[in-house]
Amino acid sequence: MGESSPAAERLACGHTTGELVEHLAGEAAPEFAAHAAGCPHCSAALAELAPGWSALRRATEVSVDAPSGLLDRALRTARRARGRESGDPAEIPQDCGALRVAPRATLVLARRLSAQLIARRPAARLLSCTGDGREVRVELRVGYGTPIPELVAGLQAELATALRDVLGAAAPVVHVRVVDVAPAHEP
């Protein structure tokens, strides 16, 4: 592998610093632990290694939090990656040829239809409508106490039907997701 490997120094007792590191990691054999406890050479070497090992253990307890906004950026990146693979325009056969609808147009259409359908449901609020020519994702906030399965199923069916009325077989798949719940009087 060509890795540089630091020497595991052999101590006067015949054991190595490598074994001591395994001991610190809790991976050494119990017999070695018994030896190290009474061996002056191992004790001296352990005293040298312990501060670094303790620093490592403490570092594992310090959390590393993702920067704010990373999740949104990751979602956008993932959606772009999917979009690139589903960015072909939808084709609607016509008498004199085919009508092509770009993914962007499908999405704009889905956004307008979603807004209209959600406006009829005071318990829900549209947070986002994203997607491409193949699938549309609608995210909602609903008021506390709203029966979510009925609301989501109804909206999903109505939006899918509305898109099919306009785009026919080229209509995208519709996914509806509740991502937040607000107090009952302010969805």
Place this chain on the structure above:
Amino acid sequence: MTERVDTDRDLVSAAQRGDGVAFDELVRRHTGAMYRVAFRILNDRAEAEDAVQDAWVSAWRSLPRFRGDAAPTTWLYRVVTNAALGRVRRRRPAVPVNTSDEALSPLLSDRDSGDPAGHAVRCEEAELVHRAIAALEPSQRAPLVLREFEGMSYEQIAEVLEVNTAALRARVHRARLALLERLEEMRRG
């Protein structure tokens, strides 16, 4: 949409059938852990963010090849580790880590029996450990991070890195020795 808690395997299967919402849910669940691993390998926040985004693009592209032999988390750890190590390899030769900074020395004193360290000091110490990890050979960083920070078993890490367990154990062993050597250098100033 029915309300249910999908397992990662359910989500991967749905994503393989083209369900983007399922893939989004994987992104929501695992971006935090993926960032943590990338950051500890790279020790650079901006590069870690880029590595996570590269990883999700790779994950989407490699979805059709995921056969379910490994757990989805193992697969995602593999994807982000490869993305982070790819960035390490593409970097220009790094300036050697300055291990002679006298100001760093007190941060590595053994405080187990001393006063409780403040949060800021702990963070500084962790930063120092991350710097020491970043000075290791790239091939040593991932095994060390997955073992010591993510608490994974040797068998799991061997699966992530696609190496045999014996080779992995040797690599972790060398990485620990190299890390302690660097930390000792720092402690001595």
